[in-house]
Amino acid sequence: MPASAYITGLGSYLPGEPVDNDAIADRLGGVGPGGDRIKNRILDSNGIRQRHYALDADGQTTELNEELAVKALQAALADRGIGAADLGMLACATTQGDLLIPGFGSMVHGRLGGGPMQVLTAAGVCASSLAALDAASAKIRLGDHPRAAVVGSELASRWLHRRRFASGKPSLDAEFLRWMLSDGAGAVVLEFQPHPDRPSLRIDWVRQMSLAHEHKVCMRAGMSGTDPVAGQTWQDQADVASAEQAGLMHIRQDTRDLAALAEAGLQQFEELVDIGLIDLRHLDHVLCHYSTNAFRDIAFDGIRARIPGLNTDRWFSNLETRGNTGSASIFIALEESWRTGRFAAGDTVLLAVPESGRFSFAFAHLTVVEPRPGNSSSGVSTHASTAPNRRSNRP
Template identity: 50%
Template sequence: MDAFITGVGSYLPGLPIGNDELDQFIGSTAGTSNRLRRRMLAANGIEKRHYALDRHGQTTMLNEELAEQAIRAALRNAGRSPVDVGILATGTSQGDLPVPGFASMVHGRLGGGPKQILSAGGVCCSGIAALQTVEDAVRLGRHRIGVAVGSELVSRTLRADRFGSDTGFDAEFLRWMLSDGAGAVVVEDRPRPGGLSLKVDWSHLVSHAHRFDVCMYAGVNASDQVRAGSTWQDQPTPAGADAEGMLNLRQDTSILNAIVAVGVEEYVSLVRAGRIDPAQIDHLLVHYSSEYFRPEIVRLMSEANLMIPEEKWFTNLQSRGNTGSASIYVMLEEAFNGGRFKPGDRILLMVPESGRFSVSFVHLTCVAVESPTAPPVYSDIETGDPRANSTAESATSPALFEDLALVWAEFEQLLTHVPIVRRIEGRNASMDDYRNLLLNLRQQVKEGARWITRAASNLTDEHTDLRAEFIEHAAEEQRDFRMLEDDFVAVGGDINDILGRQKNAGSEALSAYMFNQASRENPLDLLGAMYIIEGLGANKARRWVRLLREQLELSADQITFLEYHGEADEQHTEKMFEILRSPVVTTEVASAIIHTARVVARLYALQLEEIDRA
């Protein structure tokens, strides 16, 4: 099976920072002269970079937030949403926390339902390791859509207050080299119709650590001190290790130049193996940490008679800085979305890593698939975006479906904090939980048909067809509360309890909002409310039926309401998507739909939260 990059995104925090502004963000250490700093900056060739710091040196974002922003940009670029993603792989040098893995933290922030995840550690090549993981999963058919991301937030470790009076060149060297940013790609098993994609012909990552000592590291004061009892974790306290400078990133520049030779050596071996034909490469995107290394790369390639002409090279090191594992993604994003590639172009990515000398390559071919129709929407997970069965995007507002998917992802994240939902999903629900769920849903469900009918009555004559759809939907919903009552009694509840139950605070707020919106002229924004409520039935109810039956040994006649809505709401959502794709959804209407969907998502979550307070 093939693998295609269908979307590329990047995120660079804050405004670009010039070399003359660096002191304002990371300060100056006492151990380095201005002359030496100017020499290092001139050698690396970086003119602008980005830090997730303010001008007082305070951190403004987490690394996981950088990764999330890059992923969302890539998903938008591909016309996908977090719920479409089956596998998420991350690469970073240092996460925000030692434990858990970086991918877990990024997934927790991104949302989008359960996923396979992998956290690749290392330095620059960890981003390619993440890509390889996703590529392999797609090729093997384990997932149809995956995301790989490389992300770095190193600036907080570069601040002058993290260093003593004598920084040491091995640490000072990196202060003027590294910066923050993230980049991501969406990988699918088919190219994107109606646009460009990059077919992943092959990828290659190999370590030469058996040949070299550690070159870029943190956790010890010197590369030759990596032995039992000498690492930062062996010190009496982490604060003591930090005071000794053991947590600072360091570079053994005495062996650094070997990385160029190792990279070109691996390049030559791939040419000899027939995997690379230099004459056929249209674009070379090579990550090098400093312009200092470029002449040496050119020399070695030329001497091997395997030179790719420099006019085919592309880098944005000068304007984006060295962002480690994110660099190749940031580079690819600018080239891909900037129109640098055309169908048929062959692209070679090359990423050397000096951590302990690894090299990676990715060979891509730019492809275009002409199609007037949008790609099918599918999900690798059982509980996902309620548009999962819809096979077309909005004709009037393509962004509408993307925005709705983002709202749904936010709703899913809200539900993860609702106690009763956590117990159901965690297989810890009790019969009392189930009875309380029915007890609290009944009053709001009873009013559902009423607000839909009111909304229909406020649709003007230009929307007669839509009015008929609303009325039909209300007719189907008007007796649903009876099923809730029957289920409640079937599991030992007293009918008088459920008939006399007052709405909880969340239900009161939700009902009030729905009736208020339905009372307005042409309340088309309520399509957003239906998106959330019907989506909950279509995508959550079926799973909850299975989980509750397993946990509570419920019979079919004790869970009729959720069972019915798991099936009926899937049909309802199909009808709703037909409306959302129709010309009635103007840009203004689409904006109102998104707003109402977001409000209803929050109020519905509140309704469920209040079950534990009622």
């Protein structure tokens, strides 16, 4: 039997109470001159109705990014019924950790505890979580570790508060992300065998593809324009205050490139269909991370035109209620789908994550499997919760 990796525990963490669209400006410190029109336009387009911030009413950070990650990891470990000491590897993904040095993975491990383990920090933007999943599942398959944990975590709100824009009127590319991003973390536990007492998610394959050789930078922070120039990045300024004054510390996205991102993502999807990795006849669920409903609509139009056999009712996203949490989004959606009984034994699940940073895409294919006969928990206690094992929302 070929070596496999299985998701046997899932967890997520969203800080604070949900913040609806009426309260978002107050939480982020208000808007500048003419900002209400931009804000309302963006919120109408992205479709997000509520999100979570690790910020209090005064705009002060209430939790570290590493704390968000650890709380999601603890939830996933509890779901599996094991502790951090049972892990051989920890793979952490984020767009920006709390510190410049050390790496995010080391800081999460230090707070999580558990014992000696391999640690990986996957840096990037949204697709970094599936990059971390790819690395951890590969080590499981190789037999290097019997168990691993993967977490995607984001604390974007520190970059979005009004005080960040005090140097002048922000541009649309910065305002776009200000009303788009929010905080949260999602985590999974991986093992070399299925859960002993309930269904698991077998990782069939993970694929990542960068198209940076064809595209300029789209989502960025730390430079002006879309081409980095020696001596002109944020680290080349006289001090951090100068970099912020120059607007280099704003998170920006060129919204004009989103249609091209959707087009490139559809091409990547079609290639996976063409080579047989995705079988549209046996694809039960698609969990796609997208930043805005406008982006979803572009993708849906392209899919209907090119692949009429794919029913978009199979797609699931909790963007409207959980917000855009970057690298954490795909795990937060997967955890909610699993916990609410969306999947049944035998179902196939496709995870899809486009990343606008410099055009990269990540996909993962999962299959819901029953416990293997004779499988044991190796002395590890198991969680007593009832596993999803019904077709409550089968397309």
